[in-house]
Amino acid sequence: MENKKFFWGSHRYIWPYGAMVPTVILILTIIIYPILNGLWLSTTDKQLLTHEYSFIGLKNFTRLFRDNLFWVSMWHNLIWSALGTLGSILLGLALALFFNQKLKGVGIFRALLMLPWITPGIGAAIIWQYLYNDHHGWIAFFLKETGLSSGPINLLGNTRIVLYLVIIPLVWRGFPLAMLALTAALKSVPKELYEAASVDGANTWEKFISITVPVIRPTLAILTLLDIIWIFNYFDLTYALTQGGPLHASELLSTFSYKTAFLSLEAGYASSISTIMFLILLILASIYLRYVYIEE
Amino acid sequence: MAQRKRKIWRLVIYVGFYSVALMILGIILFPFVDLFFSSFKSLPEFGKYPPHLFPKRFSLQNYEYLFRLGSFGRVLFNSILVASFVTVLSLLIGSIAAFSIARFRFRGQSALSKFILFVYMFPSVLLVTPLFITIRSLGLVDSLWSLILADTTFALPFSIWMLVGFFSSIPKQLDEAARIDGCTHGQVLWRIIVPLARPGIAAAGAFSFLLSWSEFVFAITFIQSSQNRTLSAELLSLVGYASNMRPGVIIAGCVLAVVPVYILFLIIQRHIVDGLTLGAVKS
Numbered sequence: 001m002e003n004k005k006f007f008w009g010s011h012r013y014i015w016p017y018g019a020m021v022p023t024v025i026l027i028l029t030i031i032i033y034p035i036l037n038g039l040w041l042s043t044t045d046k047q048l049l050t051h052e053y054s055f056i057g058l059k060n061f062t063r064l065f066r067d068n069l070f071w072v073s074m075w076h077n078l079i080w081s082a083l084g085t086l087g088s089i090l091l092g093l094a095l096a097l098f099f100n101q102k103l104k105g106v107g108i109f110r111a112l113l114m115l116p117w118i119t120p121g122i123g124a125a126i127i128w129q130y131l132y133n134d135h136h137g138w139i140a141f142f143l144k145e146t147g148l149s150s151g152p153i154n155l156l157g158n159t160r161i162v163l164y165l166v167i168i169p170l171v172w173r174g175f176p177l178a179m180l181a182l183t184a185a186l187k188s189v190p191k192e193l194y195e196a197a198s199v200d201g202a203n204t205w206e207k208f209i210s211i212t213v214p215v216i217r218p219t220l221a222i223l224t225l226l227d228i229i230w231i232f233n234y235f236d237l238t239y240a241l242t243q244g245g246p247l248h249a250s251e252l253l254s255t256f257s258y259k260t261a262f263l264s265l266e267a268g269y270a271s272s273i274s275t276i277m278f279l280i281l282l283i284l285a286s287i288y289l290r291y292v293y294i295e296e
Numbered sequence: 297m298a299q300r301k302r303k304i305w306r307l308v309i310y311v312g313f314y315s316v317a318l319m320i321l322g323i324i325l326f327p328f329v330d331l332f333f334s335s336f337k338s339l340p341e342f343g344k345y346p347p348h349l350f351p352k353r354f355s356l357q358n359y360e361y362l363f364r365l366g367s368f369g370r371v372l373f374n375s376i377l378v379a380s381f382v383t384v385l386s387l388l389i390g391s392i393a394a395f396s397i398a399r400f401r402f403r404g405q406s407a408l409s410k411f412i413l414f415v416y417m418f419p420s421v422l423l424v425t426p427l428f429i430t431i432r433s434l435g436l437v438d439s440l441w442s443l444i445l446a447d448t449t450f451a452l453p454f455s456i457w458m459l460v461g462f463f464s465s466i467p468k469q470l471d472e473a474a475r476i477d478g479c480t481h482g483q484v485l486w487r488i489i490v491p492l493a494r495p496g497i498a499a500a501g502a503f504s505f506l507l508s509w510s511e512f513v514f515a516i517t518f519i520q521s522s523q524n525r526t527l528s529a530e531l532l533s534l535v536g537y538a539s540n541m542r543p544g545v546i547i548a549g550c551v552l553a554v555v556p557v558y559i560l561f562l563i564i565q566r567h568i569v570d571g572l573t574l575g576a577v578k579s
Contacts (some may be wrong), residue, residue: 118506121510
């Protein structure tokens with residue numbers, strides 16, 4: 001009970017609490033207050049640039065659920081998150097396994113492979129827009145030379161494939177983090193286990209399944225969850241590359257919400273989209289926190 | 297005989313490994329290599345079919361045009377300014393907070409840590425509409441301070457997590473000894489912890505710099521006049537404006553946005569990677 005007695009009285013507590021004050025103030029004003037304000041705005045008819053607005057209850061949400069574009073974006077988000085996460089993690093795992101060798105220069109290879117991950121979103125968008133270019137892009141060139149297409153091909157203008165074409169740079173940027181995390185996990189596998197398994201005559205595949213997988217499973221689980229959360233809300237790449245188009249074929253909830261707020265200027269309606277995304281994020285995050293907590 | 301055979305085998309494995317590794321590297325970094333060389337192509341070389349990787353003659357006209365076109369120098373300056381401020385602020389605020397988490401036990405500590413961890417996952421796009429309204433009521437629209445504040449807040453949680461990891465790895469006996477010698481907590485942090493954790497601090501600082509340099513949503517939303525733009529917004533406007541007329545100019549701009557962060561990352565990547573694995577994965 002010493003704690004209670006000294007809780008406010010002693011300078012012993014000034015340091016630890018005082019040290020957190022700037023951080024907490026920043027988080028409250030820049031993150032928490034806007035979150036709450038956003039939740040409130042979703043029940044209003046707030047326009048971005050006018051100051052007067054009124055409470056309209058759940059009307060934004062009933063409108064949203066009848067909005068075809070919302071469901072289209074939601075469907076795109078599902079495909080986007082599933083393929084983006086799967087792609088990042090599988091590629092990351094494959095490369096982590098491949099580079100898990102004690103050979104000279106492996107560290108340099110790994111470091112260079114991190115570069116896509118630190119490429120700014122707008123940079124990645126410009127790079128890939130250039131690669132996808134109809135006339136002189138390398139991908140159009142490749143498709144033509146292999147006979148898959150007959151002439152200049154407007155890749156990003158094709159509504160049937162554009163979503164997948166944005167997922168490729170997404171994976172390109174996403175795999176390095178998975179590779180890094182899984183490399184760290186692979187290092188924690190005790191070598192004696194492999195030796196013991198070799199004595200028992202296990203082959204590489206059996207060793208992988210019965211030794212490697214169980215050790216890296218927690219990392220895989222956390223990574224999957226984090227990737228889903230991040231990718232679900234991903235914005236910059238799509239917005240800069242296609243702005244959700246053409247004809248909403250690559251529209252995601254994030255681009256839909258952003259355009260509703262800053263192009264149509266309907267802040268209230270945009271907030272209702274964010275609120276739905278926020279609820280989904282909250283569910284995923286609470287699973288994540290619980291998982292991390294158990295890990296500790 | 298057997299030994300020689302083994303040597304040959306080893307050589308085969310080496311050669312195989314390195315050639316596959318180089319191939320992987322080539323494929324994954326190809327987009328960037330292509331971009332880099334293309335930035336030196338002159339206008340007639342764009343749109344040629346088949347595409348070629350190396351420019352026939354290295355020309356700097358894209359870069360020249362980029363700076364003549366308008367305010368790119370100013371934009372670079374703004375980005376450096378904002379990112380530097382964010383780095384300094386998040387290190388200052390972050391190391392005090394990290395010291396508190398790493399060295400004290402206090403009520404609500406784990407709740408607070410978890411709260412910070414939660415914020416770290418929070419995507420900026422969900423916030424941008426209400427935050428824009430907050431920024432406007434603070435009178436900071438079109439001010440670089442809006443970006444500094446927002447980016448610092450988003451950089452902080454992760455910086456704190458990295459720093460806590462690095463600080464905790466410094467033996468506690470060192471600060472106890474300093475305390476006995478009459479140091480205050482602040483002096484312990486400044487004279488003992490900070491110098492010893494220098495690589496970790498550099499990593500957290502680089503992380504904050506990278507985050508601010510690459511930040512997109514706030515940069516395109518809060519800033520309205522072209523003279524206050526930072527890189528992301530400027531590049532986005534170039535994409536809309538000139539993608540078909542002068543592809544080389546955008547590409548040059550992109551190279552200038554990307555190369556500094558690549559260099560920064562490669563210099564201290566080992567520490568960033570340590571911080572990431574300390575903070576994010578094991579957490």
